[in-house]
Structures are given as structure tokens and as C-alpha cells.
Amino acid sequence: xIAVEPFTEQVVFQRPRAMTGxxxxxxxxxxxxxxxxxxxxxxxxxxxxxRAILVAPVGCSVFAYNYFDIDxxxxxxxxxxxxxxxxxxxxxxxxxxxxxxxxxxxxIGIAEILHAAGRGENLTVIFVNNAVYGMxxxxxxxxTLPGMKTTSSPLGRDTRTxxxxxxxxxxxxxxxxxxFIARRSLHSPAEIRKAKKAIVQAFKTQIEGRxxxxxxxxxxxxxxxxxxxxxxxxxxxxxMVPIYPLGDYKTRVES
Amino acid sequence: xxxxxxxxxEAIAEAAIRAGVEAYFGYPITPQTELLEYMSxxxxxxxxxFLQAESEVAAINMVYGAACAGRRVMTSSSSPGIxxxxxxxxxxxxxHVPVVIVDVMRxxxxxxxxxxxxxxxxxxVKMAGHGDYKPIVLAPATVQEAVDLTALAFDLAERYRxxxxxxxxxxxxxxxxxxxxxxxxxxxxxxxxxxxxxxxxRAKNSVVPFRMQADDLEALNLELQRKIAExxxxxxxxxEYLIDTTSGSTDKAELIVVAFGTAGRVALSAVKAARQKGIxxxxxxxxxxxxxxxxxxxxxxxxxxxxxVVEMNAGQMLQDVKLSVGGQAPVRFYxxxxxxxxxxxxxxxxxxxxxxxxxxxxxxxIEGPVALRPVDRPARRxxxxxxxxx
Ligand SMILES: Cc1ncc(C[n+]2csc(CCOP(=O)(O)OP(=O)(O)O)c2C)c(N)n1
Numbered sequence: 001x002i003a004v005e006p007f008t009e010q011v012v013f014q015r016p017r018a019m020t021g022x023x024x025x026x027x028x029x030x031x032x033x034x035x036x037x038x039x040x041x042x043x044x045x046x047x048x049x050x051r052a053i054l055v056a057p058v059g060c061s062v063f064a065y066n067y068f069d070i071d072x073x074x075x076x077x078x079x080x081x082x083x084x085x086x087x088x089x090x091x092x093x094x095x096x097x098x099x100x101x102x103x104x105x106x107x108i109g110i111a112e113i114l115h116a117a118g119r120g121e122n123l124t125v126i127f128v129n130n131a132v133y134g135m136x137x138x139x140x141x142x143x144t145l146p147g148m149k150t151t152s153s154p155l156g157r158d159t160r161t162x163x164x165x166x167x168x169x170x171x172x173x174x175x176x177x178x179x180f181i182a183r184r185s186l187h188s189p190a191e192i193r194k195a196k197k198a199i200v201q202a203f204k205t206q207i208e209g210r211x212x213x214x215x216x217x218x219x220x221x222x223x224x225x226x227x228x229x230x231x232x233x234x235x236x237x238x239x240m241v242p243i244y245p246l247g248d249y250k251t252r253v254e255s
Numbered sequence: 256x257x258x259x260x261x262x263x264x265e266a267i268a269e270a271a272i273r274a275g276v277e278a279y280f281g282y283p284i285t286p287q288t289e290l291l292e293y294m295s296x297x298x299x300x301x302x303x304x305f306l307q308a309e310s311e312v313a314a315i316n317m318v319y320g321a322a323c324a325g326r327r328v329m330t331s332s333s334s335p336g337i338x339x340x341x342x343x344x345x346x347x348x349x350x351h352v353p354v355v356i357v358d359v360m361r362x363x364x365x366x367x368x369x370x371x372x373x374x375x376x377x378x379x380v381k382m383a384g385h386g387d388y389k390p391i392v393l394a395p396a397t398v399q400e401a402v403d404l405t406a407l408a409f410d411l412a413e414r415y416r417x418x419x420x421x422x423x424x425x426x427x428x429x430x431x432x433x434x435x436x437x438x439x440x441x442x443x444x445x446x447x448x449x450x451x452x453x454x455x456x457r458a459k460n461s462v463v464p465f466r467m468q469a470d471d472l473e474a475l476n477l478e479l480q481r482k483i484a485e486x487x488x489x490x491x492x493x494x495e496y497l498i499d500t501t502s503g504s505t506d507k508a509e510l511i512v513v514a515f516g517t518a519g520r521v522a523l524s525a526v527k528a529a530r531q532k533g534i535x536x537x538x539x540x541x542x543x544x545x546x547x548x549x550x551x552x553x554x555x556x557x558x559x560x561x562x563x564v565v566e567m568n569a570g571q572m573l574q575d576v577k578l579s580v581g582g583q584a585p586v587r588f589y590x591x592x593x594x595x596x597x598x599x600x601x602x603x604x605x606x607x608x609x610x611x612x613x614x615x616x617x618x619x620x621i622e623g624p625v626a627l628r629p630v631d632r633p634a635r636r637x638x639x640x641x642x643x644x645x
Contacts, residue, residue: 050455055320066462071451072461073323076346079316082308086320086328087451089304090278094453112316115309 004080012108016040029229031186031219035128038192039099040068042199043254046207052095055084059101060134078109081116084123089127095206097124102143106166110142113172120177120211124202127168127214128146130221138224142166145243150224155156165243169216170217173249179211185218187236191246198248210252218244258433263398264289264331266434267357267421270299271329272404275440276355278304278328280317285369286425287333287359310579311336322352323462325450327409327443331357333425334375334560335366342419343568345384346485349464349475353412356390357405359428362594370594371425373516376571379420380545388479390418391486393547394515398432404542406437411490415482422544424567463478487546496523497537499530508537510609511555513576514565515541515623518597522565525602534610544572552579561609562586565602 015021018040026032043049049070056064058077065072075083088096105113111227116123133139137185139152143165147156173181180202184195195217202213204255218240220232227235263268267642268290269278279294291307304321308314314330319631321328332340336562337358362368362376383390391411395401401423410420446452451460466472497508514522519540528536539555541548561584564573573588580586589605591597 024408036386051453053451053453062465069459071454071456071459072463073320073350073451074461074463074465075319076342076464078314079343081310082313082316083323085313086278086317086322088320088327089306089317090321090324090328091452092440112313115313222585224268244260245573 007171016044018023018043018052018069020067022066024067025063027073027223029222030060031130031217031218031234032064032128034186034192035099035126035217035219036067037062038196038199038247039126041196042203043070043231045200046203048095048203048207051093052097053087055087055096055098057098057100057104058135059104061099061101061128062135078104078107079112079183080104080109080117081112081121081123081125085116085121086117088121088123092122095124095203096207097126097203097246100128101134102127102129102131103141106142106168110166113168117172117175117212117214122206122211123213124206124207125212125214126199126202127216128218128219129198129216129244131166132221132224133216134224138221145239167244169214169244169249170241172214177212178214178250179249179252180205180213182214182248183216183218183244183246185221185236185241185246188234188239216244218246260431261398261434262289262431263401263423263427263429264359265293266398266402266436267331268293269298269407270402271304271355271409271434272301273437274406274409275327275442276303276329276409277326277442278306278318278321278471279330280306280308280321280328281330281332281589282308282311282314284311284333284334284336284345286361286428287331287336289358289428290331290335290357290359292522311339311571312343313342314476315347317350318354318425318581319343319347319350322347322354323451325446325452327353327413329355329357331359332566333361334363334378335371337375337378341378341384344383344390345386345388346390346464346586347418348384348390348479349386350462351416351478352462353416355405355408355412356418358420358422360422360424360591368594369425369556371427371517371567372592372594373424373567374571374592375422375568376544376566376568379422380547380572380575383418383420387476389545390420391415391490392420392422392543394422394542394544395427395493396516396520396540398427399434400542401427402434402436403418411486415486417482417486422516423593485548490543490627491546491548491551491552492542493548494540494542495537496526497539497550499527499537507558508535509558510534510563510606511534511559511561512538512563512565512602512606513535513541513552514538515544515572518565519568521597521599522602524599524603525606528603529610535607536606536610542573547575547579549575549579552576553581553583556580556583561612563602563605563609564588565597565605566590567597568592585609621626
């Protein structure tokens with residue numbers, strides 16, 4: 001007689017519960033999809049899907065409400081932290097987070113993000129910095145690197161007339177209301193794993209009621225950078241990381 | 256309940272609290288600030304949310320967020336602050352969430368001044384932000400009416416999931432009058448089914464102020480228009496003083512003054528004075544500026560000899576009155592700008608001019624705005640009909 005080994009299946013990878021599975025509108029090589037997945041995994045691991053609320057921005061991730069299987073709203077361009085404040089203040093038991101691009105957060109919405117951090121608003125912010133305005137076709141953002149060519153700085157960003165990159169982690173970490181501020185990058189599997197940990201920590205900061213938390217994720221935009229996806233990842237490492245150093249900018253333990 | 260003496264701004268705040276407002280977000284601006292200050296004290300006392308926002312832009316988006324959570328929420332501001340809120344108001348309209356806005360209007364344009372005005376009529380009634388929609392706009396003329404309309408604003412906002420605005424001027428905001436406040440209402444216990452409260456034990460909800468596909472966006476627009484039409488059918492409110500009971504004359508008014516808010520209140524004094532002089536004049540005071548009482552005005556125009564619109568602006572509601580009257584009778588205008596409040600005597604003079612006009616109404620189609628200070632101008636017919644018919 002032949003002994004038949006029972007066939008066992010082990011799931012090693014699947015869609016996070018907090019994602020709907022709707023196909024995304026993102027370009028090939030875009031990092032928004034990776035960032036979404038990390039957020040969804042963090043939500044699953046912390047068991048907060050049923051009380052999580054997404055405030056999506058105006059930008060390429062305006063459709064994020066469609067990809068996350070959680071209650072969601074879409075804010076006006078730059079106003080996600082204000083809208084999140086309204087949602088959170090009337091229901092402090094919910095876990096409210098914004099997901100914002102660098103044009104949204106560091107340009108038009110810089111007042112709202114600064115004041116949300118200053119108030120120590122108990123929110124989490126996922127800040128995706130791809131150094132350009134993706135959705136409108138790759139114009140210069142406040143985060144665009146010196147010399148970097150964009151569709152509205154065709155000769156490269158001249159710091160004498162177009163100013164210098166605004167470094168949000170450095171800025172916000174100065175505020176007493178900020179509890180956890182960190183910058184990570186999505187340019188390699190190792191960095192992606194670190195990014196995930198920071199996102200979990202940011203949500204934990206909110207769950208524990210310790211105040212404002214933000215994780216900045218350096219991300220590529222191959223379409224608007226006019227690069228191959230792999231080259232774009234390399235470019236994050238060689239060009240962006242030196243200007244936007246990775247690390248924890250603020251970890252306040254007490255609330 | 257006994258009456259108490261209260262300032263307009265504070266009375267509105269207390270009325271909102273009694274109507275069950277759960278969260279207030281705002282930014283200081285004269286002549287509205289007492290409302291915010293009152294809230295800063297009362298809301299925390301009651302365990303409700305008060306937050307002084309970093310700007311009106313932030314305030315309206317906080318309001319938007321709390322409204323998405325299905326909570327009763329409001330903000331208040333004055334003209335320049337309302338200008339800053341326009342984008343947010345448009346998002347709120349697109350999202351079908353209920354909010355209450357109080358606009359205590361001041362003189363414009365620009366920084367203008369802090370004196371009373373009605374020059375946000377266009378801003379609130381016609382175009383509270385980009386896109387095709389209209390908020391409900393309620394215009395009180397006394398502090399008591401401001402209290403009553405504040406409560407109504409919350410009811411209407413929730414019934415139609417729309418923006419309801421209480422539109423008043425700095426006179427009413429700053430004036431003290433005896434008011435009777437309504438009883439404290441219980442707060443709602445469960446948020447509505449569409450609210451953003453976390454997808455616990457149900458499919459997720461989303462509140463989204465856009466539709467990428469033209470078909471879908473048109474459907475959203477049609478839904479908004481259906482709602483606006485329903486509101487227009489059911490919610491028009493106005494007050495009229497067409498028969499003078501004090502002078503002993505029971506003649507129905509042949510001349511109609513149309514004015515809202517403080518201008519309406521002053522106009523009533525002028526109407527009464529003119530009645531004493533034997534002029535058969537009455538007042539129509541719209542309470543809902545949106546929906547506008549167009550059908551009623553059109554009805555009045557069937558019989559009226561002429562209309563006089565009085566506003567504390569350069570002629571904004573005037574356009575709606577003209578549309579309603581539809582050329583059936585001449586429509587004159589008297590307005591003051593810059594934060595000036597029209598005086599009863601000035602209005603009375605305009606009523607007399609209207610009374611002097613004879614002949615077929617279509618010979619007197621007066622294109623407003625014409626009047627500055629009437630005392631500065633000769634009150635001759637040739638003068639007032641100079642722009643007639645072309
Ligand atoms: C008030 C307003 N101004 C401008 C725009 C146009 N707009 C849409 S997205 C966007 C920039 C988005 O860039 P970013 O925030 O960096 O996000 P990304 O698309 O790169 O993810 C702009 C300017 C708008 N929708 N609203």
C-alpha cells in the first residue's frame with residue numbers, strides 16, 4: 001500500500017483584509033500601491049480595520065477610498081488634516097489617518113498640517129513624498145530637489161528664484177504637539193520593511209492617545225521623472241535620501 | 256419660559272446649543288466674534304466640541320469632517336471669512352452632508368469694514384462656491400427670529416442633507432433684544448446610516464466629493480437639483496405687511512417694498528409712516544432668500560403698481576425681485592453700501608417717488624441700482640426713469 005501524505009496548503013501571502021482588491025489607477029512603477037499595502041497591513045495587524053477612517057487627499061491617491069476597505073472620505077486639496085480633525089474630535093475612539101502627497105501636504109496644505117501637529121491632534125499622517133505634483137503632470141513641488149527638472153521648472157529648480165526643498169519631518173518635529181515623526185523610503189525591500197514598522201508605530205501612537213504622528217515615505221514617480229521604474233528607485237537612494245535623511249525625527253513617549 | 260436680554264451673536268450660539276449642535280469650529284472675525292467666544296465657554300461645559308481653527312479654510316474643512324461623521328456641526332464667520340470657505344462649502348454640497356453656517360455680514364469689498372452690510376447676498380444665495388448648487392439661506396430681522404431660524408437651520412440641513420445658512424448683518428449680531436430661547440433638545444444617539452464612523456459590522460461607507468465620469472457627475476448634479484426643487488416647493492418663507500391695521504385703512508397695498516433682514520425691519524417703519532400719509536404701501540420681507548419667494552412676488556406683481564427693493568448693498572436681491580416680477584410692474588431700488596444702514600425717512604422718500612409714478616408699468620422699467628442717498632438727488636420722475644426701456 002502506498003502511504004498518501006495529506007496535502008497541506010499554507011497561505012504565505014494574500015491581500016490585506018483592509019484592501020478591497022479593486023485594481024488601482026496608478027502608473028507602472030508607482031509607489032502609492034506599495035504604500036497603500038503597508039498601511040493596510042498595519043491596520044490588519046493592529047486589528048483596527050473596523051474603527052479606521054481614511055481621509056484621502058487630492059492627488060494621484062484621490063482614489064485611495066476605493067482601494068481601502070474601510071470608511072473613507074476625500075478632502076479638498078491640502079485640507080485632509082483639517083477634515084481629519086473634524087472626524088476625530090467628534091469620535092475620539094476612531095483611528096483617523098490622512099494619506100497625502102507632497103504638493104497636498106507641503107504646499108497648499110502646509111498650514112493645516114502644521115496646526116494639526118501643533119495642536120497635537122491625535123491623528124496619523126501618511127505622507128508620500130515623490131518630489132513632484134504627480135496628478136497634474138509632474139510640476140515642481142515644494143519638495144522638488146535643487147536642479148531637478150519638472151514640467152514647471154524645465155531648466156531645473158533654481159533655488160535662487162524657486163526656493164529650496166521644504167523638509168517636513170525636520171519642520172514638524174520642532175512642534176511640541178508632534179509625538180512621532182519619522183522618514184522612511186520605499187526604494188528597496190529592506191527599506192520597505194522599515195517603513196512598515198514606522199507606520200505601525202505611528203498608528204500605535206494614535207491608539208495610545210499620544211498625539212500627532214506622521215511617517216514620510218520617499219517614493220518614486222517614474223512617469224513624471226521620466227525614468228524606468230528601477231532607475232527611479234535607484235534615484236531615490238542616490239538623490240533624495242541625501243537631501244531627506246531617513247530616520248526618526250521625534251519619538252515622544254509620554255502623551 | 257421667561258424672556259432674557261441677549262446680544263444677537265450670543266443668542267444664536269445658545270440657540271444652536273439648544274438645537275443640539277455637537278461641534279463648533281470657527282475663527283475670530285468682527286462682527287461675529289461673540290458667537291465663537293460664547294461657544295468656547297459653553298461647548299466644553301456641556302462636553303461638546305469647540306475648536307478655534309487656524310483659519311476659516313481649516314474651520315470649514317473641520318466642519319466638513321465632523322458632518323461626514325453624521326454629527327450636528329456648525330461654523331460662523333463674517334464676509335471675508337465666508338469668502339475663504341467657498342471651496343469647502345462646495346465640497347460639502349457635493350457630498351450631501353448637513354452643516355449650518357452663520358454669516359454675520361460686514362461691509363465690503365476687500366477688508367471693507369466691520370459695519371453691517373448685506374453684500375454677501377450673491378455670495379451665499381447665488382454662488383456659495385463653484386459648481387451648481389444652492390444652500391438654504393435664512394434671513395432673520397430680529398434677534399428672536401435669529402434664534403428661531405437657527406433651530407430651523409439645523410432641522411432643514413438634516414432633513415435635506417444640505418447647507419443651511421443663517422444670513423444676518425452686523426446690526427443684528429451686535430444688537431441686544433429680549434428673546435425667548437427654546438428648550439434644550441436631546442442629542443441624537445445614533446449617527447445616520449451613511450455616516451463615516453468606522454466599518455464595524457457593515458460594509459464600508461465613503462463620502463466622496465467627486466465623480467470622474469461625466470455620467471456619474473451629471474447624476475450627482477441632477478440629484479442636487481431635485482433636492483433644490485423640493486426645497487423650493489416646500490420651504491419658502493416670508494412675512495408680509497400688506498394691510499395696515501394701525502391707520503384704520505384696510506386697503507391692500509398697491510406698492511410693495513421688498514427688503515430682508517435689518518433693511519426689512521427699517522423698511523417696515525418707513526411703510527408705516529407712508530401709510531400715515533395715505534400712501535397705500537406694504538412690505539414683503541423674504542425670510543428664505545434661498546429658496547426665494549418668487550412665486551409669491553409674481554402673484555403680488557399681478558396687482559401691484561410698483562415695487563421698491565431696499566438693501567444694504569448695491570442691488571443684489573434686486574435681481575431676484577426683477578426676475579419674479581417679470582416686467583409686470585416697475586421695480587425701483589434703494590440701497591446703501593459701505594456699512595451704512597438706510598434710514599426710515601430715506602426709504603419713505605423713495606416710497607413717495609414710487610407713488611408718484613403713473614401710467615403703464617412698462618413705461619417705468621427702472622434699471623437699478625439707481626439710488627445713492629436720495630437727499631442728494633432731485634426726486635423728479637424724469638430723473639428716475641432716465642434708463643427706461645431699452
Ligand atoms: C484647490 C486646488 N488647486 C489645485 C488643484 C489641482 N491639483 C490636483 S492634484 C495636485 C497636486 C498633487 O500632487 P501631490 O500632492 O504631490 O500628490 P501626487 O499626485 O504626486 O501623489 C494639484 C495641484 C486642485 N485639485 N485643487
